[in-house]
Amino acid sequence: MMNQLIQLELYKIFSQKVIYIAAAVFAALYISQFYSSLPSAEQRALDKAAYTTYGGVLTEDKLAWVEAQYEAYEQARLAAGDQRLHLEESFRAEHRVAMDFKSALQGRATKPLDEHPSSESGNRIVVIASTGEQVVVIQQEVWLRILIFIQEVGYFFVAALVILGLAGSYSRETSAGMDQLLYSSRHGRGKGTVAKLLAGAAYCATIPLFFGGLVVSLYGVHYGLHGWDAPLIHYTRLFGQTTFTGTALHYYGLQVLLSAIGCIALGWLTMLLSAWSRNVLVPAMIAGLLFILPVIVLFLSLPESPVTWGVMLLFRYMEFIQANYIEGQIPELFFLLWGSLDRGISAGRADPMIMYQLLLSLMIPAILLYWSIRRKQVR
């Protein structure tokens, strides 16, 4: 019975044309942006070849090649003078590999290099070897872009779809008079509410999966998904200092999972607002406002006060969905959930507060919604 209720609640959510229109518009926006910045097939092949040839573990030979690359680049730059610098595509691709090595060296070994007496000699490889570390360079574009999608634009698409899909979950029924049938039935106020919450959660969870699937598919088709099994720390442009010891795919899985949980928190808040209103626009607008409220506070540079602090601390839905707090800040609890401790993934506990807030943001609307519906009267 419960399964059937959840299925039918899901059917109600997915019968709304507006979510398909919005999803299509957002997908079209992303796809057009993707193709407008997609390098030519030739350039992608050159990049891939350069990383295959020159990437990998840094050795003395490769360090020499990096230095030579920089030298050549500098000469070309000087030769160009005030003119625009024209480089062959193959040279440009190789230079990207050299730059990645350099940033990896700088990023990974800053402290040990400074503290190590042999750093004065400039032989960074020796230093890295002596600290027991390895510098590896791989092609990073694909997975970095996949990983930052939700943080850059994805969170907006996802939140908008969550709100659009769930704003009418109760208000539409109230305005149509269906609430009378629901609340006069045996399970309308109890299991019916639980079914709605679970269906709402399932809907919310599918949204990051949908956009994640879209992004992964686009990159997979045009670049291939190699690098998924590389440790995150090899993605030096963003994660050179990470304490996360899993692979890029691990990280992505965790990101999607946490993003989905963030979506559920926002979705249940929207449902709670919907239970208190007859007009579908009201919960949609309030949920949207609460979602962007911290940004408004920051944008307006409002003076610090208990109110602004309260806003920043209470309405962290954007951060929940962006899930960019993962890096080095995941309490063990979530790793246990993820089942990754066995695989040797470690993480610090610098800011467990956001995780507890996320849990509270899930629990409070759900409890309030259940309580509201138990007591709700049809006037």
Place this chain on the structure above:
Amino acid sequence: MKLVIDHVSRSYKRHLAIDDVSCELTPGIYGLIGPNGAGKTTLMRMLADVLRPSSGQITVNGTSTAVLGERYRDLLGYLPQEVGFYSYFTGERFMRYIASLKGLPGRESEARITALLRLVQLEDQRHRKIGHYSGGMKRRLGIAQALLNDPKLLILDEPTAGLDPKERIRLRNLLSDISGERIVILSTHIITDIEFIAKEVLILKDGRLVRQDPPEQILHELEGKVWSVQIPAHRLHELEKQYMVGNIQRRGDEALARIIADRRPEGEATALEPRLEDIYLYYFGDQPERDE
């Protein structure tokens, strides 16, 4: 089963919608009549457990419905006055949804859904979306969903609204057939809906229950008070000022009016057999209607 409405009142801010209503109901059909704003829908919502009384209580076999909670709602079948079904659901899916909410097990519900859709003659429309149903079909679907859990208490708020005369007769017969061991409370403006099937008529006026009696007893009280008067058409206005006037038939310059009066009116007046419809006029003839 005995349903007792015990000194129930319900107010909305300053407006008292139901004012100290008390009555006892046992299996059979009860017709609830009253003009708009009399409190019928409010009373029915309280009976359907979607609205709490401001004071008083409703009990079933001595136990308060507030205590019974889900067990009370398990006894209920309810068709609200206005309900916008999910237009994108098929009739069958909608029935399945309500069956789940009522806690009917899967196999039992499938058989019951088929039987009820057949009963309300929607079996061949079960796979059509409700958005394509006519008003009458939606009403029939509403009746079918109310019967899904074989309720011991069936509350129907204006069930015949939107039904054509043939469908209304069919519904009346259906209610008569199924009433047996259940309490059926039926509110309507169409008095003929309850004339032949109601065990008792409950008359609600300004939130107060002014009568609860069998139809024949109420009709008996109207004997000698219903008249047919033939007068020149131009005097109709005058007649309406003096008496409660029901149906008027125009025959050229003459008019034949059905009026309610305690004494024989002047002119060519003939005593008529009272009908239940006359009750409405007798109790509410001078009262302006208002929205509930």
